[in-house]
Each structure stands twice: as C-alpha cells, then as structure tokens.
Amino acid sequence: RMTDRRIANRFVVQASLEEGKLGTLLAVHDEAVDAPALLLLARPAAADATLQDILDDNRRLAESPDVLLTYAAGHDDGADGAAWLACEATPGQLLDETLKRRDRLELPPILRAGLALARGVEAMDRAQVQHLDLSPQRVWVAGDSLAQGAPRSFGAGWWRLLPAYQNGAAAEAFYGNPEYLAAELC
Numbered sequence: 239r240m241t242d243r244r245i246a247n248r249f250v251v252q253a254s255l256e257e258g259k260l261g262t263l264l265a266v267h268d269e270a271v272d273a274p275a276l277l278l279l280a281r282p283a284a285a286d287a288t289l290q291d292i293l294d295d296n297r298r299l300a301e302s303p304d305v306l307l308t309y310a311a312g313h314d315d316g317a318d319g320a321a322w323l324a325c326e327a328t329p330g331q332l333l334d335e336t337l338k339r340r341d342r343l344e345l346p347p348i349l350r351a352g353l354a355l356a357r358g359v360e361a362m363d364r365a366q367v368q369h370l371d372l373s374p375q376r377v378w379v380a381g382d383s384l385a386q387g388a389p390r391s392f393g394a395g396w397w398r399l400l401p402a403y404q405n406g407a408a409a410e411a412f413y414g415n416p417e418y419l420a421a422e423l424c
Contacts, residue, residue, distance in 0.1 A: 245314050245322060249277050255332055256375055260399055261320070263375075268310075268324060276306070276325040276378070276392060279314070282399045284321035292323060295367040295395030302361035304354045306378055306392035321399075325392045333377035333389055347384035354388035362394055370397035373417070 243251040249266040252274075256263040261281035268275040289311035296307040310324040333351075355377065362369055369376070371393055380387030 245277065245279070245316075246312055247315055249275065249322075249324065251277075256334075258375065260371075260396055265327070266324075270310075274327045274329060276327045278323045278325070278393075278396065280321040280323065280399050282401070284399055288398050289321060289323065292395040292398055295365075295398075298365035298367055299361055299394060302358060302365075304358035304388070304390055305361055305394060306390045308392070308395065323396065327378060327392075328380045328387075330378055330380045330387070331382070332375055333379050334374035336379050336383060337374055341383060343384060351384050351389050355391060358391045367394050368397060369394050 245251065245264075245266070248270045249264075249268055251264050251266050253265040254262060255265055255276070259281070260278060262279045264277045264279065266275050266277045267273070292308055293311055296309065299305050299307060306326040308323050308325045312322060314320045314322055355372075359369070359372070369391065372391060376393040377389045377391050379389045
C-alpha cells in the first residue's frame, strides 16, 4: 500500500495517481518545503546525469506560470533505490480524472484551459525544452474542475527517462500515448 509511505525521507505519499510507462505518479506532501507535490517514482533506470538534465530543462522554464516545474530529483533510500522526480503541485487532480468524470464542461473554462496549455507549450519552445508526452495524464487541474483554475502541464524533460526511439525496433517496448502521438510516428 502506497498511502502514508515515506520516500527519500521527505515525501509522504497521499495517493497513487497513475501507473504508466515512466513509473508511478504519486500525490505527496513534501515536508522539506511544506507543500503538495507530484512525485514520479521512475520505472526506467535513471542516472544522476539524466536527472540533472531534467532539472536543468525545468530551470529554463522558471518564468512560465503555465508549467509546473520539476524542482528536485534523487534516489529513494529504500532497497530498490528507485529514481524519483518531484514536481510542483496544488490541491487538485489530473485532467484525465476530470475528463473521466464526464462533467458538463462550459466553453469559457475550456477556452482558458486551451490558452494556458498553449502558453505552456510556447514557453517550452522558447526555452528549447521538449515535453514529448503532453496528454491529459500530464496536465494538473487546480481544484475539482476546470472552472476552478487553469490547468498546468508538467513533466517537461521527463522523456529523457525513456529509451531512444528507433525505427524498426518492433520488439522493443512501445513508449507513447497513441491518442496523442504525432501522426508521423504512428
């Protein structure tokens, strides 16, 4: 059971949000900064240099209010020593959860959400930071609905945890979200 587990002697797990290709995404409380955070326990092995590259990517995005930044990284003190990435958060939920509830969405919040996500992508482009996994599983919604606050993307640079894409590598594990993958890669 993940709830109430401590990671890296500073993160208290509150909920497991997603089990995916990168690992396990958790809602946590970061006791070091006394704030909520998102924590990715990375499934692929990650070297310290890779974690540092992800942090560097996010530092270049520090001026964007539309992107939740990955602000810390390391390895769990537990037996497996899994790599972790900590990302800013607010009380809220993944956009994927909002969409699964099938709430009636009004046009103004949808337009604000689209604008916020476009500004986030523009900031990443200006900072020359690749996201490569923008989907409802990488968008955080403040509160319980789109009406309560503009969503913010997160996970910029996390693609560095994945093996490099190779044409003709049919036997390799597939990484990507087919619903949101560029048509030329499909």
